[in-house]
Amino acid sequence: MTDQTPSGAPGPRGPHASGDPRRETEIERLHRLEAAARPDQRRGDTRRHVDAATVAALDIPTRPDPAAPPTSVAQSGATGSRTSSGPGRARRRARRGWGTRLLGVVGLLGFLLTWELVSRTGVVNPTYLPPASAAIADLFRNFGLAAFWEAVGDTMLQWFLGMVIAVTAATVLGFVIGSSTFLRRFTNSTIEFLRPVPSVALIPLAVLLYGVSIQSALLLIVYASFWQVLIQVLYGVADVDNVAMNTARSYGLGPLARLRYVIFPTTLPYLMTGIRLAAAVALILAITAQLIIGTPGLGAEIAKAQSGGSYVAMYALILATGMLGVLINIVMRVIERRVLSWHSSVRTEVVK
Protein backbone atom coordinates (compact mmCIF):
# COMPACT_ATOMS: atom_id res chain seq x y z
CA MET A 1 0.00 0.00 0.00
CA THR A 2 2.81 2.35 -0.71
CA ASP A 3 0.85 4.17 -3.34
CA GLN A 4 -1.90 4.94 -0.98
CA THR A 5 -3.63 8.24 -1.64
CA PRO A 6 -3.82 10.86 1.07
CA SER A 7 -7.47 10.14 1.57
CA GLY A 8 -6.21 6.86 2.90
CA ALA A 9 -8.79 4.57 1.43
CA PRO A 10 -7.51 1.09 2.04
CA GLY A 11 -10.68 -0.56 0.87
CA PRO A 12 -10.90 -1.12 -2.82
CA ARG A 13 -7.23 -1.78 -3.33
CA GLY A 14 -5.20 -4.76 -2.40
CA PRO A 15 -6.86 -7.94 -3.48
CA HIS A 16 -9.13 -6.18 -5.88
CA ALA A 17 -6.48 -4.75 -8.07
CA SER A 18 -6.69 -7.67 -10.44
CA GLY A 19 -9.47 -6.39 -12.63
CA ASP A 20 -12.07 -8.49 -10.94
CA PRO A 21 -13.78 -7.38 -7.80
CA ARG A 22 -13.52 -10.85 -6.45
CA ARG A 23 -10.32 -12.40 -5.37
CA GLU A 24 -8.23 -13.55 -8.21
CA THR A 25 -8.74 -17.21 -8.73
CA GLU A 26 -5.98 -19.66 -9.32
CA ILE A 27 -7.08 -20.37 -12.84
CA GLU A 28 -7.21 -16.74 -13.67
CA ARG A 29 -3.74 -16.19 -12.33
CA LEU A 30 -2.39 -19.00 -14.48
CA HIS A 31 -4.04 -17.56 -17.54
CA ARG A 32 -2.66 -14.17 -16.77
CA LEU A 33 0.84 -15.59 -16.50
CA GLU A 34 0.39 -17.46 -19.70
CA ALA A 35 -0.84 -14.35 -21.45
CA ALA A 36 2.06 -12.31 -20.19
CA ALA A 37 4.44 -14.87 -21.65
CA ARG A 38 2.86 -15.05 -25.07
CA PRO A 39 0.84 -11.90 -25.56
CA ASP A 40 0.48 -12.20 -29.29
CA GLN A 41 -0.92 -15.68 -29.27
CA ARG A 42 -3.61 -15.30 -26.73
CA ARG A 43 -5.17 -12.08 -27.87
CA GLY A 44 -6.97 -10.83 -24.87
CA ASP A 45 -8.88 -13.98 -24.34
CA THR A 46 -6.90 -14.73 -21.26
CA ARG A 47 -9.80 -14.65 -18.95
CA ARG A 48 -12.29 -16.51 -21.00
CA HIS A 49 -12.55 -19.42 -18.63
CA VAL A 50 -13.24 -17.41 -15.59
CA ASP A 51 -15.48 -15.23 -17.61
CA ALA A 52 -17.90 -17.79 -18.81
CA ALA A 53 -18.42 -18.68 -15.20
CA THR A 54 -18.34 -15.26 -13.62
CA VAL A 55 -20.33 -13.45 -16.25
CA ALA A 56 -22.83 -16.15 -15.77
CA ALA A 57 -22.79 -15.26 -12.13
CA LEU A 58 -26.46 -15.02 -12.59
CA ASP A 59 -26.83 -11.44 -13.44
CA ILE A 60 -27.53 -10.28 -16.85
CA PRO A 61 -24.80 -7.89 -17.32
CA THR A 62 -26.03 -5.54 -19.94
CA ARG A 63 -29.60 -5.10 -18.92
CA PRO A 64 -31.57 -4.15 -15.88
CA ASP A 65 -33.65 -6.97 -14.64
CA PRO A 66 -37.01 -7.13 -13.06
CA ALA A 67 -35.86 -9.65 -10.52
CA ALA A 68 -32.52 -9.56 -8.86
CA PRO A 69 -30.55 -12.71 -9.21
CA PRO A 70 -28.79 -13.78 -6.05
CA THR A 71 -25.30 -12.93 -7.11
CA SER A 72 -24.27 -9.68 -8.48
CA VAL A 73 -22.82 -8.00 -11.43
CA ALA A 74 -20.02 -6.84 -9.29
CA GLN A 75 -18.54 -10.25 -9.87
CA SER A 76 -18.62 -9.97 -13.59
CA GLY A 77 -17.47 -6.39 -13.59
CA ALA A 78 -19.38 -3.53 -12.16
CA THR A 79 -20.52 -2.18 -15.46
CA GLY A 80 -21.97 -5.50 -16.22
CA SER A 81 -20.61 -5.64 -19.69
CA ARG A 82 -18.35 -8.46 -20.60
CA THR A 83 -15.08 -7.95 -18.84
CA SER A 84 -13.07 -9.87 -21.34
CA SER A 85 -11.60 -7.46 -23.74
CA GLY A 86 -8.25 -6.92 -25.32
CA PRO A 87 -6.58 -5.53 -28.35
CA GLY A 88 -7.82 -8.19 -30.72
CA ARG A 89 -11.34 -7.87 -29.56
CA ALA A 90 -11.28 -4.10 -29.64
CA ARG A 91 -10.03 -4.13 -33.21
CA ARG A 92 -12.66 -6.61 -34.27
CA ARG A 93 -15.32 -4.53 -32.61
CA ALA A 94 -14.21 -1.35 -34.33
CA ARG A 95 -14.36 -3.06 -37.69
CA ARG A 96 -17.74 -4.57 -37.05
CA GLY A 97 -19.23 -1.60 -35.22
CA TRP A 98 -20.87 0.19 -38.12
CA GLY A 99 -22.03 -2.92 -39.86
CA THR A 100 -23.68 -4.16 -36.69
CA ARG A 101 -25.35 -0.87 -36.04
CA LEU A 102 -26.63 -0.69 -39.59
CA LEU A 103 -28.05 -4.19 -39.34
CA GLY A 104 -29.74 -3.20 -36.10
CA VAL A 105 -31.41 -0.26 -37.80
CA VAL A 106 -32.43 -2.53 -40.67
CA GLY A 107 -33.92 -4.91 -38.11
CA LEU A 108 -35.95 -2.15 -36.49
CA LEU A 109 -37.16 -0.91 -39.87
CA GLY A 110 -38.00 -4.46 -40.85
CA PHE A 111 -40.08 -4.85 -37.73
CA LEU A 112 -41.98 -1.64 -38.41
CA LEU A 113 -42.47 -2.63 -42.04
CA THR A 114 -43.88 -6.02 -41.05
CA TRP A 115 -46.24 -4.34 -38.64
CA GLU A 116 -47.32 -1.91 -41.36
CA LEU A 117 -47.89 -4.68 -43.91
CA VAL A 118 -49.71 -6.99 -41.53
CA SER A 119 -52.12 -4.20 -40.79
CA ARG A 120 -52.48 -2.79 -44.33
CA THR A 121 -53.08 -6.15 -45.99
CA GLY A 122 -55.68 -7.00 -43.38
CA VAL A 123 -54.02 -10.14 -42.02
CA VAL A 124 -54.91 -8.71 -38.64
CA ASN A 125 -57.94 -6.49 -38.35
CA PRO A 126 -56.57 -2.96 -38.91
CA THR A 127 -59.00 -1.54 -36.37
CA TYR A 128 -57.28 -3.53 -33.67
CA LEU A 129 -53.79 -3.21 -35.06
CA PRO A 130 -53.47 0.10 -36.85
CA PRO A 131 -50.48 0.44 -39.16
CA ALA A 132 -47.14 1.41 -37.66
CA SER A 133 -47.05 4.68 -39.56
CA ALA A 134 -50.29 5.81 -37.93
CA ALA A 135 -49.05 4.96 -34.46
CA ILE A 136 -45.75 6.72 -35.00
CA ALA A 137 -47.46 9.77 -36.45
CA ASP A 138 -49.68 9.88 -33.40
CA LEU A 139 -46.66 9.55 -31.17
CA PHE A 140 -45.08 12.58 -32.81
CA ARG A 141 -48.33 14.48 -32.48
CA ASN A 142 -48.22 13.60 -28.78
CA PHE A 143 -44.81 15.20 -28.45
CA GLY A 144 -46.48 18.52 -29.09
CA LEU A 145 -49.23 18.05 -26.51
CA ALA A 146 -49.03 19.31 -22.96
CA ALA A 147 -51.27 16.49 -21.72
CA PHE A 148 -48.80 13.90 -22.96
CA TRP A 149 -45.88 15.52 -21.19
CA GLU A 150 -47.97 15.83 -18.07
CA ALA A 151 -48.58 12.09 -18.14
CA VAL A 152 -44.89 11.46 -18.68
CA GLY A 153 -44.11 13.84 -15.84
CA ASP A 154 -46.53 12.05 -13.51
CA THR A 155 -45.02 8.71 -14.39
CA MET A 156 -41.49 9.92 -13.87
CA LEU A 157 -42.40 11.64 -10.61
CA GLN A 158 -43.82 8.41 -9.20
CA TRP A 159 -40.83 6.52 -10.49
CA PHE A 160 -38.41 8.97 -8.95
CA LEU A 161 -40.09 9.26 -5.56
CA GLY A 162 -40.47 5.49 -5.35
CA MET A 163 -36.83 5.00 -6.23
CA VAL A 164 -35.62 7.54 -3.68
CA ILE A 165 -37.65 6.01 -0.86
CA ALA A 166 -36.77 2.44 -1.77
CA VAL A 167 -33.06 3.08 -2.31
CA THR A 168 -32.65 5.11 0.86
CA ALA A 169 -34.51 2.64 3.04
CA ALA A 170 -32.83 -0.38 1.49
CA THR A 171 -29.34 1.10 1.71
CA VAL A 172 -29.65 2.11 5.34
CA LEU A 173 -31.24 -1.18 6.35
CA GLY A 174 -28.79 -3.11 4.22
CA PHE A 175 -25.79 -1.54 5.92
CA VAL A 176 -27.27 -2.05 9.38
CA ILE A 177 -28.28 -5.66 8.80
CA GLY A 178 -25.23 -6.51 6.76
CA SER A 179 -22.71 -5.29 9.29
CA SER A 180 -23.90 -7.64 12.00
CA THR A 181 -23.78 -11.40 11.62
CA PHE A 182 -26.50 -11.77 14.18
CA LEU A 183 -28.89 -9.47 12.38
CA ARG A 184 -28.14 -11.10 9.07
CA ARG A 185 -28.99 -14.57 10.33
CA PHE A 186 -31.92 -13.24 12.29
CA THR A 187 -33.58 -11.51 9.35
CA ASN A 188 -32.63 -14.01 6.67
CA SER A 189 -35.76 -16.16 6.78
CA THR A 190 -38.07 -13.17 6.78
CA ILE A 191 -36.31 -11.53 3.85
CA GLU A 192 -36.28 -14.74 1.86
CA PHE A 193 -39.97 -15.15 2.50
CA LEU A 194 -41.06 -11.60 1.73
CA ARG A 195 -38.90 -11.14 -1.34
CA PRO A 196 -40.69 -13.48 -3.77
CA VAL A 197 -44.11 -12.12 -2.78
CA PRO A 198 -45.30 -10.52 -6.01
CA SER A 199 -45.80 -6.82 -5.50
CA VAL A 200 -48.99 -6.81 -7.53
CA ALA A 201 -50.56 -8.82 -4.74
CA LEU A 202 -50.59 -5.51 -2.90
CA ILE A 203 -52.74 -3.79 -5.52
CA PRO A 204 -56.05 -4.41 -3.72
CA LEU A 205 -54.55 -3.16 -0.49
CA ALA A 206 -53.17 -0.06 -2.19
CA VAL A 207 -56.53 0.70 -3.74
CA LEU A 208 -58.25 0.25 -0.44
CA LEU A 209 -55.86 2.45 1.47
CA TYR A 210 -55.04 5.18 -1.01
CA GLY A 211 -57.46 4.95 -3.90
CA VAL A 212 -56.15 6.44 -7.13
CA SER A 213 -53.77 8.83 -5.44
CA ILE A 214 -50.07 8.69 -6.04
CA GLN A 215 -49.42 6.79 -2.81
CA SER A 216 -50.90 3.61 -4.29
CA ALA A 217 -48.32 3.60 -7.03
CA LEU A 218 -45.60 4.46 -4.53
CA LEU A 219 -46.54 1.55 -2.29
CA LEU A 220 -46.13 -0.90 -5.17
CA ILE A 221 -42.98 0.70 -6.53
CA VAL A 222 -41.27 0.89 -3.16
CA TYR A 223 -42.18 -2.67 -2.24
CA ALA A 224 -40.87 -4.06 -5.52
CA SER A 225 -37.64 -2.09 -5.78
CA PHE A 226 -36.78 -2.24 -2.08
CA TRP A 227 -35.84 -5.92 -2.22
CA GLN A 228 -33.71 -5.51 -5.32
CA VAL A 229 -31.53 -2.96 -3.60
CA LEU A 230 -31.55 -4.55 -0.16
CA ILE A 231 -30.35 -7.92 -1.42
CA GLN A 232 -27.54 -6.35 -3.42
CA VAL A 233 -26.40 -4.23 -0.49
CA LEU A 234 -26.41 -7.27 1.77
CA TYR A 235 -24.24 -9.15 -0.72
CA GLY A 236 -21.98 -6.15 -1.03
CA VAL A 237 -21.47 -5.70 2.70
CA ALA A 238 -20.78 -9.41 3.04
CA ASP A 239 -18.14 -9.10 0.33
CA VAL A 240 -15.92 -6.75 2.35
CA ASP A 241 -12.39 -8.03 2.42
CA ASN A 242 -11.21 -9.15 5.83
CA VAL A 243 -7.65 -8.02 5.28
CA ALA A 244 -8.78 -4.55 4.29
CA MET A 245 -11.05 -4.39 7.29
CA ASN A 246 -8.32 -5.46 9.70
CA THR A 247 -5.85 -3.08 8.09
CA ALA A 248 -8.27 -0.24 8.60
CA ARG A 249 -8.65 -1.28 12.22
CA SER A 250 -4.92 -1.37 12.76
CA TYR A 251 -4.61 2.09 11.30
CA GLY A 252 -7.07 3.23 13.90
CA LEU A 253 -10.02 4.00 11.68
CA GLY A 254 -13.17 4.30 13.74
CA PRO A 255 -16.45 2.64 12.86
CA LEU A 256 -17.63 5.59 10.80
CA ALA A 257 -14.37 5.91 8.90
CA ARG A 258 -14.40 2.17 8.25
CA LEU A 259 -17.91 2.46 6.90
CA ARG A 260 -16.87 5.31 4.65
CA TYR A 261 -13.54 3.99 3.41
CA VAL A 262 -13.85 0.22 3.55
CA ILE A 263 -17.42 -0.99 3.52
CA PHE A 264 -18.91 1.68 1.31
CA PRO A 265 -16.46 1.37 -1.61
CA THR A 266 -16.81 -2.40 -1.59
CA THR A 267 -20.56 -2.21 -1.55
CA LEU A 268 -20.93 0.53 -4.11
CA PRO A 269 -20.78 -1.69 -7.23
CA TYR A 270 -23.40 -3.97 -5.73
CA LEU A 271 -25.51 -1.00 -4.73
CA MET A 272 -25.35 0.41 -8.23
CA THR A 273 -26.41 -2.93 -9.67
CA GLY A 274 -29.31 -2.97 -7.28
CA ILE A 275 -30.31 0.55 -8.24
CA ARG A 276 -30.15 -0.28 -11.92
CA LEU A 277 -32.33 -3.34 -11.44
CA ALA A 278 -34.70 -1.39 -9.26
CA ALA A 279 -35.00 1.39 -11.85
CA ALA A 280 -36.44 -0.99 -14.42
CA VAL A 281 -38.75 -2.65 -11.90
CA ALA A 282 -39.95 0.71 -10.63
CA LEU A 283 -40.96 1.79 -14.12
CA ILE A 284 -42.85 -1.44 -14.70
CA LEU A 285 -44.69 -1.07 -11.42
CA ALA A 286 -45.42 2.62 -12.00
CA ILE A 287 -47.01 1.89 -15.36
CA THR A 288 -48.83 -1.16 -13.99
CA ALA A 289 -50.28 0.80 -11.11
CA GLN A 290 -51.46 3.48 -13.50
CA LEU A 291 -52.93 0.89 -15.82
CA ILE A 292 -54.78 -1.13 -13.19
CA ILE A 293 -55.50 1.31 -10.41
CA GLY A 294 -55.71 4.48 -12.45
CA THR A 295 -53.15 6.70 -10.78
CA PRO A 296 -52.36 9.49 -13.23
CA GLY A 297 -49.64 8.80 -15.78
CA LEU A 298 -48.92 7.04 -19.07
CA GLY A 299 -50.50 3.78 -17.92
CA ALA A 300 -53.77 5.49 -17.10
CA GLU A 301 -53.71 7.14 -20.53
CA ILE A 302 -53.24 3.74 -22.15
CA ALA A 303 -56.17 2.32 -20.22
CA LYS A 304 -58.27 5.33 -21.20
CA ALA A 305 -57.33 5.02 -24.87
CA GLN A 306 -58.11 1.33 -24.83
CA SER A 307 -61.50 1.59 -23.19
CA GLY A 308 -62.31 4.59 -25.37
CA GLY A 309 -61.52 2.63 -28.51
CA SER A 310 -58.85 5.01 -29.79
CA TYR A 311 -56.45 2.22 -30.58
CA VAL A 312 -54.00 4.33 -32.54
CA ALA A 313 -53.40 6.47 -29.47
CA MET A 314 -52.98 3.36 -27.38
CA TYR A 315 -50.24 2.00 -29.62
CA ALA A 316 -48.54 5.38 -29.69
CA LEU A 317 -48.52 5.50 -25.88
CA ILE A 318 -47.17 1.96 -25.67
CA LEU A 319 -44.34 2.98 -27.97
CA ALA A 320 -43.74 5.91 -25.63
CA THR A 321 -43.46 3.64 -22.59
CA GLY A 322 -40.98 1.50 -24.46
CA MET A 323 -38.89 4.54 -25.29
CA LEU A 324 -39.07 5.65 -21.69
CA GLY A 325 -37.82 2.22 -20.62
CA VAL A 326 -34.91 2.34 -23.05
CA LEU A 327 -34.06 5.86 -21.92
CA ILE A 328 -34.03 4.89 -18.24
CA ASN A 329 -31.80 1.93 -19.03
CA ILE A 330 -29.32 4.12 -20.85
CA VAL A 331 -29.27 6.83 -18.19
CA MET A 332 -28.81 4.32 -15.38
CA ARG A 333 -25.98 2.68 -17.29
CA VAL A 334 -24.24 6.03 -17.74
CA ILE A 335 -24.68 6.95 -14.07
CA GLU A 336 -23.30 3.59 -13.05
CA ARG A 337 -20.22 4.06 -15.18
CA ARG A 338 -19.68 7.56 -13.82
CA VAL A 339 -20.05 6.57 -10.20
CA LEU A 340 -17.84 3.53 -10.56
CA SER A 341 -15.23 5.13 -12.78
CA TRP A 342 -12.63 4.47 -10.06
CA HIS A 343 -13.50 0.81 -9.87
CA SER A 344 -11.04 -1.64 -11.38
CA SER A 345 -13.63 -3.35 -13.51
CA VAL A 346 -14.42 -0.08 -15.28
CA ARG A 347 -10.83 1.08 -15.44
CA THR A 348 -9.49 -2.08 -17.03
CA GLU A 349 -12.02 -1.78 -19.80
CA VAL A 350 -10.67 1.59 -20.75
CA VAL A 351 -7.03 0.61 -20.49
CA LYS A 352 -7.18 -2.58 -22.46
Place this chain on the structure above:
Amino acid sequence: MKTLKSLLYIVGLPVILLVIWYLATAFGEKNFFVPTPALLAETFVETWTWDRMTTDVFPSLVRLFWGILGSIVIGMVGGLLIGSIRWLRALLEPTLEFFRAIPPTVLIPVLMLLIGIGDDMKVAVIIAGAVWPILLNTIEGVRAMDEVLSDTTHTYGIKGFNRVRYLILPSAMPQIMAGIRQSLSIALILMVISEMFAASSGLGFTIVQFQRSFAIPEMWSGIVLLGIIGVLLSFIFQLIERVVLRWYHGLREIENAA
Protein backbone atom coordinates in the same frame (compact mmCIF):
# COMPACT_ATOMS: atom_id res chain seq x y z
CA MET B 1 -28.23 -27.39 20.56
CA LYS B 2 -26.87 -26.14 17.32
CA THR B 3 -29.97 -27.08 15.36
CA LEU B 4 -32.10 -25.46 18.04
CA LYS B 5 -30.14 -22.27 17.67
CA SER B 6 -30.48 -22.15 13.90
CA LEU B 7 -34.17 -22.93 14.28
CA LEU B 8 -34.47 -19.97 16.60
CA TYR B 9 -32.76 -17.83 14.01
CA ILE B 10 -35.25 -18.93 11.38
CA VAL B 11 -38.47 -18.51 13.36
CA GLY B 12 -37.36 -15.69 15.66
CA LEU B 13 -38.20 -12.62 13.61
CA PRO B 14 -41.39 -14.01 12.03
CA VAL B 15 -42.70 -14.85 15.51
CA ILE B 16 -41.85 -11.38 16.80
CA LEU B 17 -43.57 -9.79 13.83
CA LEU B 18 -46.63 -11.95 14.35
CA VAL B 19 -46.77 -10.95 18.00
CA ILE B 20 -46.50 -7.27 17.11
CA TRP B 21 -49.22 -7.72 14.52
CA TYR B 22 -51.41 -9.46 17.09
CA LEU B 23 -50.85 -6.82 19.74
CA ALA B 24 -51.49 -4.05 17.27
CA THR B 25 -54.79 -5.45 16.05
CA ALA B 26 -56.27 -7.46 18.91
CA PHE B 27 -56.47 -4.70 21.49
CA GLY B 28 -57.97 -1.29 21.39
CA GLU B 29 -60.13 -0.13 18.57
CA LYS B 30 -61.00 -2.65 15.91
CA ASN B 31 -59.07 -1.83 12.80
CA PHE B 32 -61.18 -2.02 9.69
CA PHE B 33 -58.31 -2.55 7.28
CA VAL B 34 -56.14 -5.01 9.13
CA PRO B 35 -57.59 -8.23 10.54
CA THR B 36 -56.10 -10.06 13.49
CA PRO B 37 -53.80 -12.99 12.69
CA ALA B 38 -56.32 -15.48 14.04
CA LEU B 39 -59.11 -14.06 11.93
CA LEU B 40 -56.90 -14.05 8.88
CA ALA B 41 -55.88 -17.67 9.37
CA GLU B 42 -59.49 -18.67 9.85
CA THR B 43 -60.59 -16.79 6.75
CA PHE B 44 -57.73 -18.22 4.78
CA VAL B 45 -58.79 -21.78 5.48
CA GLU B 46 -62.43 -20.94 4.90
CA THR B 47 -61.87 -19.05 1.69
CA TRP B 48 -59.37 -21.15 -0.13
CA THR B 49 -60.35 -24.72 0.64
CA TRP B 50 -61.60 -26.99 -2.02
CA ASP B 51 -64.34 -25.04 -3.68
CA ARG B 52 -62.22 -22.06 -4.70
CA MET B 53 -59.21 -24.27 -5.15
CA THR B 54 -60.81 -25.88 -8.19
CA THR B 55 -62.60 -22.85 -9.61
CA ASP B 56 -59.92 -20.19 -9.11
CA VAL B 57 -56.56 -21.42 -7.95
CA PHE B 58 -56.08 -24.32 -10.33
CA PRO B 59 -57.08 -22.45 -13.50
CA SER B 60 -54.66 -19.70 -12.56
CA LEU B 61 -51.86 -22.14 -11.91
CA VAL B 62 -52.54 -23.96 -15.17
CA ARG B 63 -52.29 -20.67 -17.10
CA LEU B 64 -49.13 -19.85 -15.22
CA PHE B 65 -47.66 -23.25 -16.05
CA TRP B 66 -48.39 -23.00 -19.78
CA GLY B 67 -47.13 -19.45 -19.86
CA ILE B 68 -43.85 -20.37 -18.21
CA LEU B 69 -43.42 -23.47 -20.36
CA GLY B 70 -44.15 -21.48 -23.50
CA SER B 71 -41.67 -18.76 -22.64
CA ILE B 72 -38.96 -21.27 -21.79
CA VAL B 73 -39.39 -23.15 -25.07
CA ILE B 74 -39.69 -20.06 -27.25
CA GLY B 75 -36.96 -18.21 -25.38
CA MET B 76 -34.45 -21.03 -25.51
CA VAL B 77 -35.04 -22.07 -29.12
CA GLY B 78 -35.07 -18.47 -30.30
CA GLY B 79 -32.09 -17.60 -28.17
CA LEU B 80 -30.02 -20.51 -29.45
CA LEU B 81 -30.80 -19.51 -33.03
CA ILE B 82 -30.20 -15.81 -32.63
CA GLY B 83 -27.17 -16.34 -30.43
CA SER B 84 -25.40 -18.63 -32.86
CA ILE B 85 -26.04 -16.67 -36.04
CA ARG B 86 -24.11 -13.46 -35.90
CA TRP B 87 -25.92 -11.41 -38.54
CA LEU B 88 -29.28 -12.44 -37.16
CA ARG B 89 -28.28 -11.21 -33.75
CA ALA B 90 -27.08 -7.88 -35.10
CA LEU B 91 -30.32 -7.60 -37.05
CA LEU B 92 -32.66 -8.29 -34.17
CA GLU B 93 -30.91 -7.08 -31.04
CA PRO B 94 -32.08 -3.43 -30.96
CA THR B 95 -35.65 -4.49 -31.66
CA LEU B 96 -35.54 -7.07 -28.90
CA GLU B 97 -34.04 -4.53 -26.51
CA PHE B 98 -36.92 -2.23 -27.24
CA PHE B 99 -39.47 -4.93 -26.58
CA ARG B 100 -37.78 -5.80 -23.38
CA ALA B 101 -37.93 -2.19 -22.24
CA ILE B 102 -41.69 -2.02 -22.73
CA PRO B 103 -43.30 -2.68 -19.35
CA PRO B 104 -44.92 -6.09 -19.97
CA THR B 105 -48.23 -5.11 -18.44
CA VAL B 106 -49.05 -2.63 -21.21
CA LEU B 107 -49.17 -5.58 -23.57
CA ILE B 108 -52.33 -6.77 -21.87
CA PRO B 109 -54.64 -4.26 -23.60
CA VAL B 110 -52.97 -5.01 -26.92
CA LEU B 111 -53.34 -8.75 -26.62
CA MET B 112 -56.88 -8.34 -25.37
CA LEU B 113 -57.67 -6.62 -28.64
CA LEU B 114 -55.87 -9.10 -30.81
CA ILE B 115 -56.72 -12.41 -29.16
CA GLY B 116 -59.79 -11.71 -27.06
CA ILE B 117 -60.18 -12.32 -23.37
CA GLY B 118 -60.09 -16.10 -23.16
CA ASP B 119 -57.56 -18.33 -21.49
CA ASP B 120 -55.20 -18.13 -24.44
CA MET B 121 -55.02 -14.36 -23.97
CA LYS B 122 -53.71 -14.84 -20.46
CA VAL B 123 -51.19 -17.43 -21.55
CA ALA B 124 -50.15 -15.14 -24.40
CA VAL B 125 -49.74 -12.23 -21.99
CA ILE B 126 -47.57 -14.32 -19.71
CA ILE B 127 -45.44 -15.48 -22.63
CA ALA B 128 -45.22 -11.99 -24.11
CA GLY B 129 -43.82 -10.65 -20.86
CA ALA B 130 -41.80 -13.56 -19.54
CA VAL B 131 -40.06 -14.63 -22.73
CA TRP B 132 -37.63 -11.68 -22.87
CA PRO B 133 -35.35 -12.45 -19.95
CA ILE B 134 -34.99 -16.04 -21.15
CA LEU B 135 -34.49 -15.06 -24.77
CA LEU B 136 -31.94 -12.35 -24.11
CA ASN B 137 -30.10 -14.39 -21.52
CA THR B 138 -29.87 -17.35 -23.85
CA ILE B 139 -28.45 -15.09 -26.55
CA GLU B 140 -25.99 -13.65 -24.08
CA GLY B 141 -25.06 -17.10 -22.80
CA VAL B 142 -24.49 -18.50 -26.26
CA ARG B 143 -22.39 -15.50 -27.16
CA ALA B 144 -20.23 -15.68 -24.04
CA MET B 145 -19.23 -19.21 -24.92
CA ASP B 146 -15.67 -20.23 -24.29
CA GLU B 147 -13.88 -19.75 -27.58
CA VAL B 148 -11.30 -22.44 -26.94
CA LEU B 149 -14.01 -24.99 -26.29
CA SER B 150 -15.85 -23.84 -29.38
CA ASP B 151 -12.76 -24.19 -31.54
CA THR B 152 -12.03 -27.57 -30.02
CA THR B 153 -15.43 -28.92 -30.93
CA HIS B 154 -14.97 -27.60 -34.45
CA THR B 155 -11.66 -29.38 -34.71
CA TYR B 156 -13.17 -32.62 -33.53
CA GLY B 157 -15.93 -32.26 -36.07
CA ILE B 158 -18.71 -32.10 -33.51
CA LYS B 159 -21.63 -30.56 -35.33
CA GLY B 160 -25.35 -30.10 -35.35
CA PHE B 161 -27.33 -31.55 -32.50
CA ASN B 162 -24.32 -32.82 -30.60
CA ARG B 163 -22.75 -29.40 -30.64
CA VAL B 164 -25.87 -27.87 -29.19
CA ARG B 165 -26.31 -30.65 -26.67
CA TYR B 166 -22.77 -30.90 -25.39
CA LEU B 167 -21.28 -27.48 -25.94
CA ILE B 168 -23.76 -24.65 -26.36
CA LEU B 169 -26.46 -25.68 -23.92
CA PRO B 170 -24.19 -26.48 -20.98
CA SER B 171 -22.13 -23.34 -21.40
CA ALA B 172 -25.19 -21.12 -21.69
CA MET B 173 -27.14 -22.89 -18.97
CA PRO B 174 -26.19 -20.73 -15.98
CA GLN B 175 -27.32 -17.65 -17.87
CA ILE B 176 -30.47 -19.34 -19.07
CA MET B 177 -31.38 -20.35 -15.55
CA ALA B 178 -30.85 -16.77 -14.38
CA GLY B 179 -33.25 -15.67 -17.08
CA ILE B 180 -35.81 -18.26 -16.09
CA ARG B 181 -35.65 -17.11 -12.50
CA GLN B 182 -36.58 -13.59 -13.53
CA SER B 183 -39.24 -14.86 -15.86
CA LEU B 184 -40.92 -16.71 -13.03
CA SER B 185 -41.62 -13.58 -11.06
CA ILE B 186 -42.72 -11.68 -14.16
CA ALA B 187 -44.99 -14.56 -15.13
CA LEU B 188 -46.63 -14.56 -11.72
CA ILE B 189 -47.18 -10.81 -11.86
CA LEU B 190 -48.68 -11.04 -15.33
CA MET B 191 -50.92 -13.91 -14.35
CA VAL B 192 -52.42 -11.82 -11.57
CA ILE B 193 -52.67 -8.65 -13.62
CA SER B 194 -54.20 -10.30 -16.66
CA GLU B 195 -56.86 -11.78 -14.41
CA MET B 196 -57.50 -8.47 -12.75
CA PHE B 197 -58.01 -6.93 -16.15
CA ALA B 198 -60.44 -9.30 -17.75
CA ALA B 199 -61.50 -12.61 -16.34
CA SER B 200 -64.34 -14.37 -14.64
CA SER B 201 -62.21 -16.73 -12.63
CA GLY B 202 -58.73 -16.91 -11.23
CA LEU B 203 -56.80 -15.53 -8.31
CA GLY B 204 -56.41 -11.97 -9.52
CA PHE B 205 -60.10 -11.75 -10.35
CA THR B 206 -61.18 -13.14 -6.98
CA ILE B 207 -58.93 -10.87 -4.98
CA VAL B 208 -60.17 -7.77 -6.77
CA GLN B 209 -63.73 -9.00 -6.23
CA PHE B 210 -63.04 -9.21 -2.50
CA GLN B 211 -61.54 -5.78 -2.46
CA ARG B 212 -64.47 -4.25 -4.33
CA SER B 213 -66.96 -5.82 -1.95
CA PHE B 214 -64.89 -4.72 1.03
CA ALA B 215 -64.36 -8.28 2.20
CA ILE B 216 -61.16 -7.21 3.87
CA PRO B 217 -60.03 -10.41 5.63
CA GLU B 218 -60.74 -12.40 2.47
CA MET B 219 -58.72 -9.92 0.45
CA TRP B 220 -55.81 -10.27 2.85
CA SER B 221 -56.05 -14.03 2.63
CA GLY B 222 -55.78 -13.72 -1.14
CA ILE B 223 -52.66 -11.59 -0.78
CA VAL B 224 -51.20 -14.19 1.55
CA LEU B 225 -52.03 -16.96 -0.92
CA LEU B 226 -50.28 -15.06 -3.73
CA GLY B 227 -47.30 -14.64 -1.46
CA ILE B 228 -47.23 -18.35 -0.70
CA ILE B 229 -47.41 -19.16 -4.40
CA GLY B 230 -44.52 -16.79 -5.06
CA VAL B 231 -42.42 -18.35 -2.33
CA LEU B 232 -43.24 -21.89 -3.48
CA LEU B 233 -42.40 -21.00 -7.05
CA SER B 234 -38.99 -19.68 -6.12
CA PHE B 235 -38.43 -22.70 -3.88
CA ILE B 236 -39.26 -25.16 -6.67
CA PHE B 237 -37.04 -23.20 -9.01
CA GLN B 238 -34.13 -23.41 -6.60
CA LEU B 239 -34.54 -27.18 -6.38
CA ILE B 240 -34.54 -27.53 -10.15
CA GLU B 241 -31.65 -25.13 -10.54
CA ARG B 242 -29.60 -27.10 -8.07
CA VAL B 243 -30.05 -30.23 -10.17
CA VAL B 244 -29.54 -28.61 -13.56
CA LEU B 245 -26.53 -26.54 -12.54
CA ARG B 246 -24.97 -29.05 -10.17
CA TRP B 247 -21.70 -29.03 -12.08
CA TYR B 248 -21.66 -25.26 -12.20
CA HIS B 249 -22.11 -24.71 -8.48
CA GLY B 250 -19.34 -27.23 -7.89
CA LEU B 251 -17.09 -25.28 -10.22
CA ARG B 252 -17.85 -22.05 -8.46
CA GLU B 253 -17.07 -23.54 -5.08
CA ILE B 254 -13.69 -24.71 -6.28
CA GLU B 255 -12.96 -21.31 -7.77
CA ASN B 256 -14.03 -19.49 -4.65
CA ALA B 257 -11.96 -21.74 -2.46
CA ALA B 258 -8.84 -21.11 -4.53
